[in-house]
Amino acid sequence: MTTLADILWAPAQRDAVVRDAIGLIESHVGGRGGLRGMSLKTGLAMIKAAKPGILDRAVRKLLPEFALALDPLYQDFRSETGGDFAAYLQEHNGRATAALLAVADRWIGRASPVAQGAYARLRGSAEGEVKAAIPGLARLIGRYLESGGDASPGPGRR
Template identity: 30%
Template structure:
């Protein structure tokens, strides 16, 4: 069976990166309360360092994210769940671990002073948002993999 990475890192890679970047920004912007303040502040700080940081991060992390989510993708394609978003939600602990392990590994290699500290400060809040957004993340990935 074709790997998720092969499907996403194909001729549709740029479209997938653009959709992921838009999804990230839109998801952060719709947050409210303390979580919204923290995530919007982190995004603002990151974009002050590099205005294209979301696009660059999406481009860099997409192949690794696809590898990390591939076991769940293979299960889904093997007949588990009616959509990839549903499958991610049904396996939320594994899905979160797969996504956050990629983010954590890459946050540890950030060479921008202060940016790793910002990430560590919002990681817990981001985890909760990611968990809520698993159906939409799955939908975005499935659409891009078609």
Template identity: 35%
Template sequence: MSTTVSDALLEPTRRPAAVAALTEVIDAEVADKSGLGGAAVKAGYAAAKRLGGDFVASATDRLLPQFASALDPFWATKGEQPFGAHLASQPEAAADALLAVTDAKAANTSHGAAAKVYGSLRGKAKEHVVAALPRLGTAVERVVA
């Protein structure tokens, strides 16, 4: 196995599986949302999906190098612990590292509609990312195993 999670996720034969696994995590996390906040997330996600046929998977693929690099320090310190549990054990740091990637992308995008959708959801994004950490870690581990 590669020494870093980014090496493993970005390896050309694994990258399509990584994108598919992460897109499945996003789909599942959105589907699990409920209540008023969940309705807002679902509406925003539906709007993002309407931006282009495969917008979510394409965006995931474009951001994968930065997301994978953000996960490298966590992967390096996980030891024998399952990666999802390791990420969940440091939710603030893990969520901040991942959100730094999307914040930078949103700040520099030429896709105004995508930036607007992101901006409307950003306020609650950290709690959603924290909730997704166990599922994210499990998906990453499945891809790199």
């Protein structure tokens, strides 16, 4: 049985998936408005300035676990419907959000006290941010599934 992680994390496309995921993060944060958007944009800029390459490292560490967390949805999709996984993932947004946040919650338990404190302050709004990002994530994953692993250029692709 092929898992979502097998597809997304295949060596031939790993770097492209990472670039697309970073592009998705930057696009999502850049598109947020209001005070929350300003806060997210400032926070991301500060993190990137303090730790260059942090998004690349974080995505490379977390993406395989995120893919494994979403795999039950992928397997259900394959057995139930076939067709468009991006649409299926969006229809099951709540389940996808919970799976992704569970991974983040596990990871933060191993982080520094400073990172844990920052995460604790943001955790309340994290569910809304992840839910808002699911459509973009669904499209990103869908491109790789539709193309058999050779996705067309997407966000962050150069």
